[in-house]
Amino acid sequence: xxxAAKRIPGGVNSPxxxxxxxxxxxPFIVRGxxxxxxxxxxxxxxxxxxxxxxxxxxxxxxxxxxxIEEVLAIGTSFGxxxxxxxxxAELIGEAVPxxxxxxxxxxxxxxxxxxxxxxxxxxxxxxTVKFEGCYHGHVDSLLVKAGSGMATLAIADTAGVPKAxxxxxxxxxxxxxxxxxxxxxxxxxxxxxxxxxxxxxxxxCVPPSPAFLNALRAITTKYGALLIFDxxxxxFRLAFGGAQELFGMTPDLSTFxxxxxxxxxxxxxxxxxxxxxxxxxxxxxYQAGTLSGNPLAVAxxxxxxxxxxxxxxxxxxxxxxxxxxxxxxPKGVTIxxxxxxxxxxxxEQPVTSWDTAKLADTKAFGRFFHWMLEHGVYLAPSQFExxxxxxxxxxxxxxxxxxxxxxxxxQQ
Ligand SMILES: *Cc1c(COP(=O)(O)O)cnc(C)c1O
Numbered sequence: 001x002x003x004a005a006k007r008i009p010g011g012v013n014s015p016x017x018x019x020x021x022x023x024x025x026x027p028f029i030v031r032g033x034x035x036x037x038x039x040x041x042x043x044x045x046x047x048x049x050x051x052x053x054x055x056x057x058x059x060x061x062x063x064x065x066x067x068i069e070e071v072l073a074i075g076t077s078f079g080x081x082x083x084x085x086x087x088x089a090e091l092i093g094e095a096v097p098x099x100x101x102x103x104x105x106x107x108x109x110x111x112x113x114x115x116x117x118x119x120x121x122x123x124x125x126x127x128t129v130k131f132e133g134c135y136h137g138h139v140d141s142l143l144v145k146a147g148s149g150m151a152t153l154a155i156a157d158t159a160g161v162p163k164a165x166x167x168x169x170x171x172x173x174x175x176x177x178x179x180x181x182x183x184x185x186x187x188x189x190x191x192x193x194x195x196x197x198x199x200x201x202x203x204x205c206v207p208p209s210p211a212f213l214n215a216l217r218a219i220t221t222k223y224g225a226l227l228i229f230d231x232x233x234x235x236f237r238l239a240f241g242g243a244q245e246l247f248g249m250t251p252d253l254s255t256f257x258x259x260x261x262x263x264x265x266x267x268x269x270x271x272x273x274x275x276x277x278x279x280x281x282x283x284x285x286y287q288a289g290t291l292s293g294n295p296l297a298v299a300x301x302x303x304x305x306x307x308x309x310x311x312x313x314x315x316x317x318x319x320x321x322x323x324x325x326x327x328x329x330p331k332g333v334t335i336x337x338x339x340x341x342x343x344x345x346x347x348e349q350p351v352t353s354w355d356t357a358k359l360a361d362t363k364a365f366g367r368f369f370h371w372m373l374e375h376g377v378y379l380a381p382s383q384f385e386x387x388x389x390x391x392x393x394x395x396x397x398x399x400x401x402x403x404x405x406x407x408x409x410x411q412q
Contacts, residue, residue, distance in 0.1 A: 001025040001026070001028075011025075012026075014149070015149040016149045016380070016381060016382055016385065017381075019381045021362065021366070021381055021382035021383065021384075022365070022366040022369045022370065022381045022382065023366055023370075024370060026381070027039035027040070027041065027043065027045075027373075028040040032047065032055075032059030032060060033058075033059050033060055034058045034059060034060070034392040035047060035058055035059075035390060035392040035393045035394065035397050036059070037059065037378060043376070044376060045373070045376050045377060045378035046376060046377050046378065046393070046397045046400065046401055047059070047378045047390075048377070048378060048379050048380070048387040048388055048389065048401075049378055049379070049380050049387070049388065050388045050390050051263060052258070052380075052385075052388075053201070053232075053233050053237065053258040053259065053388055054258040054259055054261060054262065054263045055263055055388075055390055055392075056236065056237055056259045056304070056308075056314075056318075056340075056388075056390055056391060057262075057304065057307065057314070057390060057391045057392060058390045058391060058392025058393075059263075059392070061262070061303075061304070061307075061392075063303045063304075063306075063307055064262045064263065064300050064303045064304055064307075066303070067262075067299040067300055067302065067303035068264070068296055068299060068300050068303075070299065071295045071296050071299040072296070074295075075295065076294075076295060076296055077291060077294055077295060077296075078295065079290060079291075081293075082293065082295055082298070084295065084298045084299055084302055085104060085293040085298055087302055088102075088104065088260075088298050088301055088302050088305070089101075089102040089104070089270075091302065091305050091306070091309070092256070092260070092268060092270070092305070093270075094309075095236070095240050095241050095242075095305065095309065096231075096235070096241050096242055096244065096245070096254065097241070097250075098244060098250050098251055098252075098254060098271055098272070099254060099270040099271060100270070100271065100272055100273040100276065101270050101271070101272075101273050101276035101277075102268050102269070102270035102276075103268065103269055103270060103276070103279060103287065103292075104266065104267070104268050104292050104293040104298070105266075105267040105268065105269065105287075105289055105292050106265050106266060106267060106289055106291050106292060106294065106297070107137065107257060107265060107266075107267045108136075108137050108230075108232035108255065108256075108257030108258065108267045109136075109137025109138055109139055109267070110137075110267050110289070111137075111232065111255035111256065111257055111267035111268055111269040112136040112137050112139055112142065112195065112228075112230055112232070112255050112269070113137065113139040113142075114269050114279075114287045115193075115195070115228050115253050115254075115255050115269040116128055116139065116141070116142070116192075116193060116195065116228070117285055117287065118253065118269070118275065118276075118278060118279060118285050118287075119192045119193035119226045119228060119252075119253065119275075120192045120193075121278050121283075121284065121285035122192075122226065122275050122278050122285075123192040123193070123224065123225065123226065125189070125190050125191060125192040125225070126168050126190060126192060127168055127169070127170060127187060127190045127191045127192060128141060128142070128168060128169050128170070128191075128192060128193050128194075128195060129169075129170045129171075129172060129180075129183060129191055129193070129194040129195070129225075130142060130144065130145075130169055130170070130171055130172075130194075130195050130196065131171065131172055131173065131174040131196050131197075131200075131354075132145040132147075132171050132172065132173055132174060132203075132353065132354040132355070133145065133147040133174055133200060133202065133203030133206070133353065133354030133357060133384075134146070134147055134174065134195075134196055134197045134200055134202060134203070134230070135147045135149075135197070135202030135203075136195060136197075136230050136232075136255075137232070140161045140162075140165045140166075141161075141165045141166065141168050141169050142169060142195070143157075143158045143161055143166075144157070144166055144169045144171045145171040145354065146202075147200070147202040147203040147354065147384060149382075170183055170187070170191075173353050173354070173355065174196070174200060174203075174206060174208070174212075174352070174353045174354065175206075175208060175209050175212045175352050175353050176212070176353070177211055177212055177215040180194075180212075180215055180216065180219055181215070181219065184219050184222075184223050184225075188222075188223035188225070189223070191223065191225045192225060192226065193220075193225055193226040193227070193228050193252075193253075194216060194219075194220050194225060194226075194227055194228065195228040195230055196208075196216070196228075196229065196230060197230050197233065197234065198213075198229045198230075198231065198234055198242075198243035198244065198247065198249070199233075199234050199238060199243050199338045199341060201233040201234070201341055201385070201386035202233070202384070202385070202386075203354050203357045203384050204336065204343035204345055204351065204357055204360075204383060204384050204385060204386060205336040205337060205338060205341045205342055205343040205386040205387075206336060206351055206352060206353065206357065207336065207338050208247075209352070213247055213249060217249060217250075220252075226252040226253055226275070227251045227252050227253075228251060228252065228253045228254065228255065229242070229243065229244055229249070229251040229253075229254045229255070230254075230255050231243055231244070231254050231255060231256055232255055232256060232257035232258055232267070233257075233258055233341070233386070234341070235254070235256040235257075235258070235259060235260060236256075236259040236260060236304075236305060236308060237258075237259055237339065237340060237341065237388075238338060238339040238340075238341070239315060239339070240308055240309065240312065240315065242254070242256075246338075246339075251271065252271050252272050252275060253269060253270065253271035253272070253275060254269070254270065254271055255267065255268070255269045256268040256269070259301075259304065260301045260304070260305065261297050261300055261301045261304075262297075262300035262301045262303060262304035263300060264294070264296055264297035264300040264301070265294075265297055266294070266297040266298070266300075266301055314391050315339070317391060318339060318340040318389055318390075318391060319339055319340070321340075321389050321393050321395070321398055322337060322339060322340045322341075322342055322389040323337075324395070324398050324402075325342065325389060325398050325401060325402065326342050329344075330344075330405065330406075330409040331409070332346065332347075332348060332364075333345065333346055333347075333348075334347055334348060334349065334350060334351055336351055340388055340389040340390070341386040341387070341388060342386065342387050342389070343383075343385070343386055343387060344365075344368070344387075345357065345360045345383070346360045346361040346362070346364040346365045346368070346383065347359050347360040347361065357383075357384060360383050362383045365382075365383040367408075368405075368408055369381060371404070371407075371408040372401075372404055372405065372408070375404035375407070375408075376400070376404070377400075377401050377404050377405075
């Protein structure tokens, strides 16, 4: 870590990896296999981070590796159209009917940034509504009350974001129908889009209330604003059709990443064909990428999604394993869970928003985190992150995890 910190800011290429939220220094990882990762000191861990979401089927899933190897034999990038890009766009459209057209990019951040630009270009309006505690990547205008790494580091406003950009964003409390109604009553004709995590992962796992979901669709439609589901985390994880399938919702635009790359860098945004027609070269909203639709990432993602399409039982297995993990909240802990996303919040209050999430005892979480790490369980190093169960987690993995957790709470 000391060597890393000399050449890499904080020693890491993404902030939460540095363990600032829990103290100590992170293990350096040398290998992963199924539900486990291995560090440079020879320790093995049951992994509930799964590369922060992408590895729904575990590390080194054989069909994904085979697909990557096939592409290695023909070339890694062409910057020209390839057939697999059509196949991935078609498959995403089959899984998620609101995705009539899809544009591939290289990260979730790129997807949300582009979706917002498109929403502005389409509506001719400037303001975006987001929710406190939701993270949509490190897009300038969206780094307002952005949960996740910023919450972990207690950074309120990012240096380097001009006030004029931040002023185009209104941040409202998650799950508040009242705040949403008020915002639209005051500024409805200036709001281009409402973007949200349909189940939040980035302040820890926080589900939406049915009333909140209904209000989102009704109010955006009434005022002519676009509803954007940021499914970078939830897409293909909570259901094959994402959170929108789970809740029976039809957003105007959606963003994807993580699972759709099978562990390689990818993102996607898409939705209504009349809106997507505004993207260059068919329309005036510019967006481009040298490595967009990269053959390796596309092949990896296709293998992942095809496996999920052919094996819907993966989702019932994920549900069963995650339910087993979260069945008995220890005293002083509130567990939020939707499908295979979960968070152990160190608070007795229900957690429904950023204001309630931040009441959690982060010091107690830090002690729990280090205990679990010492006992072979690798959790996200922050109270304000979701954990992920993968299809590679066995019942034995869950039992071993629960045993380690029970020992922690017994010695409290
Ligand atoms: C991870 C995440 C992003 C950002 O994706 P990157 O690939 O890290 O840029 C955006 N939105 C949500 C909901 C995420 O969980």
